[in-house]
Amino acid sequence: MSGMEQPGIIRRRLLLGVPLVLLAAAGGGWAMMLERMQQGEFDPHSLPSQLIGRRVPDFTLPGLTGAGFTGADLQNPKQPMLVNFFASWCVPCLQEAGVLGEIAKGGLPIWGIAYKDAPDATRAFLAQNGNPYARIAMDRPGRVAINWGVYGVPETYFIDGGGIVRWRYAGALTDAVVQRDLAPLLARAEKSAS
Amino acid sequence: MRNNQRARPFAGHRKNLRSLGLLLLCLMVSIGTARAVSDPTELLANPAQEARAEAIGQQLRCLVCQNESIEDSSADLARDIRTIIRQQVVAGRSNQQIIGYMVQRYGTFILLKPPFNGLTALLWGTPVIALLLGLGIAFGAHWQRRRRPQPGPAPLSEAERVRLESLLRS
Numbered sequence: 001m002s003g004m005e006q007p008g009i010i011r012r013r014l015l016l017g018v019p020l021v022l023l024a025a026a027g028g029g030w031a032m033m034l035e036r037m038q039q040g041e042f043d044p045h046s047l048p049s050q051l052i053g054r055r056v057p058d059f060t061l062p063g064l065t066g067a068g069f070t071g072a073d074l075q076n077p078k079q080p081m082l083v084n085f086f087a088s089w090c091v092p093c094l095q096e097a098g099v100l101g102e103i104a105k106g107g108l109p110i111w112g113i114a115y116k117d118a119p120d121a122t123r124a125f126l127a128q129n130g131n132p133y134a135r136i137a138m139d140r141p142g143r144v145a146i147n148w149g150v151y152g153v154p155e156t157y158f159i160d161g162g163g164i165v166r167w168r169y170a171g172a173l174t175d176a177v178v179q180r181d182l183a184p185l186l187a188r189a190e191k192s193a194s
Numbered sequence: 195m196r197n198n199q200r201a202r203p204f205a206g207h208r209k210n211l212r213s214l215g216l217l218l219l220c221l222m223v224s225i226g227t228a229r230a231v232s233d234p235t236e237l238l239a240n241p242a243q244e245a246r247a248e249a250i251g252q253q254l255r256c257l258v259c260q261n262e263s264i265e266d267s268s269a270d271l272a273r274d275i276r277t278i279i280r281q282q283v284v285a286g287r288s289n290q291q292i293i294g295y296m297v298q299r300y301g302t303f304i305l306l307k308p309p310f311n312g313l314t315a316l317l318w319g320t321p322v323i324a325l326l327l328g329l330g331i332a333f334g335a336h337w338q339r340r341r342r343p344q345p346g347p348a349p350l351s352e353a354e355r356v357r358l359e360s361l362l363r364s
Contacts, residue, residue, distance in 0.1 A: 045260060047257070047300070047301060047303045048301060048303075050298065050299060050300065050301050116270070141274075142270075142271075142274055143274070143278075146271075146274060146275070146278065146299060147299060148299070149299040149300050149301070151257035151258060151271060151300065152257075152258060152271070
């Protein structure tokens with residue numbers, strides 16, 4: 001009898017360990033997810049842009065002071081560029097203002113689209129936080145933004161020299177994001193241009 | 195994100211309430227259909243068209259709150275999308291066309307009910323897989339027990355036999 005019982009007991013004890021191992025694995029996965037969220041590598045709320053690999057949709061928007069711009073301007077750009085949806089009422093836009101300024105200084109043109117913003121408020125925002133934009137258009141009704149699949153401000157799109165959208169970032173740009181995502185894209189764009 | 199729990203018109207007109215239960219039921223129904231639509235001018239005049247627009251909005255996810263439908267959300271973007279849906283309903287576009295318009299811009303994420311495709315096969319299949327797995331384990335254990343019957347109780351030792359006999363005798 002005892003000869004048959006022993007292996008059974010050992011097997012049962014091993015089976016008891018299975019939930020513990022599963023729990024440890026789940027905990028490890030959870031910790032990894034939190035770590036990646038903290039590093040900004042993973043955002044559970046972000047959703048992929050439908051524009052990646054395509055040209056931007058047609059639109060015509062008025063400018064802040066002078067002329068605005070159209071979809072055609074972005075579908076056939078003269079060089080790689082960024083398009084940044086922003087608003088004076090948007091706190092993360094304030095946070096990324098410095099980063100955008102640095103990018104513009106580095107020579108990559110940034111065109112801004114002010115989302116649901118009053119021109120006076122936009123002007124005051126730019127006067128206070130610096131104006132990194134080569135050109136600015138006003139999307140007061142927010143319909144162009146919906147056509148782009150924008151679901152909040154700020155959102156930043158990278159358009160390569162061929163007019164194809166290669167990257168979209170939803171949220172405030174940080175130096176880390178620029179280093180991780182934008183720098184390789186720029187390097188690739190320069191390589192294909194030369 | 196629901197900051198204006200406005201019961202819908204006509205939802206509360208119940209005369210001759212027979213029991214508290216019915217009252218509670220009505221309350222639940224009116225709460226369940228409360229809409230974030232705060233502006234009556236947002237609603238279409240044609241009830242059939244409005245019903246269609248609401249049915250479409252209820253299938254679409256609010257991209258700001260991400261766990262509410264476009265119809266339930268009071269977010270700005272949700273209101274804009276509600277307006278676009280109504281404009282397209284009035285323009286005579288089909289439900290499928292309107293939903294397709296949204297999916298084209300925001301991807302299948304905007305659908306509260308994900309479509310069945312290669313990417314979501316596991317998601318949709320999980321209940322079936324779990325059921326089959328459970329049945330497999332249950333039947334497996336059952337067959338194993340039948341194939342290898344548990345040995346009966348061990349025969350009594352000499353001391354036990356003596357004690358049993360004394361018990362039976364007393």
